[in-house]
Amino acid sequence: MPVFSAAELIAVGSELLGHTRLDTNSLYITRRLLEVGITVRMKTVVGDSAGDVATALAAALSRVDLVLMTGGLGPTDDDVTREAVSRLLARPLREDAAVLERIKGRFVARGVEMPWINRRQAMVPEGAEVLLNPRGTAPGLWIQSGEKTVVLLPGPPPELQPMVDAIVRDRLAALASGLRYVTRVIRIAGRTESHVEVAALPLYQRWRAERRPIDVTILASPGTIDLHLTVQAGHASEGDANLASAVADLRQTFADDLYTDVGASMEEVVGSLLAERRFTIAAAESCTGGLLTSRLTDVPGSSAYVDRSAIVYSNESKVEWLGVGSDLLGTHGAVSEPVAEAMAAGVRTRANTTIGVGITGIAGPTGGTPDKPVGLVVIGVAAPWGTSVRTRRFSGTREQVKWHASSAALDDVRRALLGRAD
């Protein structure tokens, strides 16, 4: 009996090589495999060519003992997976009477005769085990070839997913190494990827030297740096304990820049801080155009702390809806620290909330000047204990500047709330 610790995935289908569709099945399969301690080493997408399917499978089998292939099991000429695998593994195809009966039965149940082309789906490589497909005509196939195992699964996700569940539960769980992977996602704001990497490097080295080494993947997304910590463990609680000490190390290194150790979003973190303190928040959004409040209200239960916000694009709206002084706008311009502060204070008063946020900036792509270039964003936060304001410069497209600005505003609110329980 082989023991699997790594697998490869091959998705078959020319439509997956176009510019519109991705092989999303691999995410589902990977998640289920990781639960029983099997990692994915490589993923390949090949078109409807028997030669390419065989080449990809041969390459995968040279690296790992378990290959899961999806797609290309349909009834039409361009479904080549069965033929390619049968040839590569020298397992001639034979028509399987029981499979044929099941396929015919599915058509009968719908009151139609089986089209002759579906007969192809009853062809089974010699020595293969048939895997039941409760939701479609194409059965799966489990082929053992020495130490190697090749599993063929249909491509449509509704057919594939219950079959993956069954394989993991009934076969792979017993054949896996017994170890599983436990993951925690830590997120850091206000630092670049390089800065996080440099600061965390000594920790990585220590973690790698542990009995159960902790593996770290660093991922930069706009406005946040994610660290994915993964450890192998005999059971979940052992993994949790190992990761807890790594998280403590990171907390010490990154202090308030670390905003979650359970993969929460910035808006969830800010929402929890507000809800715990029974605070409310309102925003005066210029360049973000409502994105900040939309993100705040993505969190279920956010109506506990979001009452209202004002989107104030024009100067007039800042004056009329927030009471920002025309003199301030005239003297400093709309994108300035005094105006951001006045917006924050104005919306806080008019919405009668604990916290007020003012965001003003130049999202671009036009409207910049040498003094106030595209990407310049000023964020003010007004609270009962005082007002803060900060100017930043972001790069990227209009949508990216909006996203960065809303993330920075959330982070400014988060930092203003930390340690303020009143």
Place this chain on the structure above:
Amino acid sequence: MPVFSAAELIAVGSELLGHTRLDTNSLYITRRLLEVGITVRMKTVVGDSAGDVATALAAALSRVDLVLMTGGLGPTDDDVTREAVSRLLARPLREDAAVLERIKGRFVARGVEMPWINRRQAMVPEGAEVLLNPRGTAPGLWIQSGEKTVVLLPGPPPELQPMVDAIVRDRLAALASGLRYVTRVIRIAGRTESHVEVAALPLYQRWRAERRPIDVTILASPGTIDLHLTVQAGHASEGDANLASAVADLRQTFADDLYTDVGASMEEVVGSLLAERRFTIAAAESCTGGLLTSRLTDVPGSSAYVDRSAIVYSNESKVEWLGVGSDLLGTHGAVSEPVAEAMAAGVRTRANTTIGVGITGIAGPTGGTPDKPVGLVVIGVAAPWGTSVRTRRFSGTREQVKWHASSAALDDVRRALLGRAD
């Protein structure tokens, strides 16, 4: 000079082998390659292992003359693409002074010193051409090795995309086979995928029988059905002519449900309709929490028609900021047609715009009742020629309901504007 008709794509990054992220870059690259007649033969995803990167590249080069690799060009230890490619192609890495200066300059512009690890990003394989990365520190690399070409590109999509554009325009267009694929994206609102499919089926059959058959891919996204029409042509104008007649067929079939034949977003279409008419718009957003106005302001130049909007979550805010009658709220509840109409009319008056939109609904996951279930959304549109209101029921998560509601509101505005030039 090689002539390319097929390419392979290799995405490097262990995070792409987990259960959370897909290699979406390949869709963008494929689309641009198809425009110059280059098809993708296989796609591979490998982890941060120099051995696996080299294996995948060697295999790809055995099949095609052009390989584009994305990711693994960062400054950290687990960024192995440069090293793996340099070893496989026997092109030793040398530090490039000009690249190093550019990287340092990027940090200086942000007022910070370059972390020492970023020095790695200035390492260039012997004989490689450096591809400028206007949005990040990692330059791209173009490596010619006999008849084979290997292109290394950074993984973050905002950095990658302009670099792909430049490569296709400046290099690949000249090296491609001459036949190109011309694509047009048609978008339809207010119909399900099955309805679109059934209505378009007779057209598909006619198009497939043409001398240059038109290939159609149908893609359902939340709130919109996309039809991608693709045709092969000797030059762009020939393809354009073929597609124009197909687009005319679709216009006849789908009438006003077809909202773009050039792949524009709904917010761009609505923005153009507003700008052409010199109209302005304001929204009163309850369950969408600012998402509608944020989408409207994603469009460059939207300040021509967006002046301000109100996010009014609570009943009090609807009364105080929009003048919605407390009696209306008491009698009908916040999620009702009279309230949506009053919100639309109220924000139109208070923002002094041509169009006012009111959105009220139950985004969930809690807050639903048997009478007013989660996903119920009411949208009112107030215009000089009158007010319309419509109730819909969406399914999905909180974020999905918000998205559907904002898309429906944009579509309601679009339909209200069609044929109204005054």
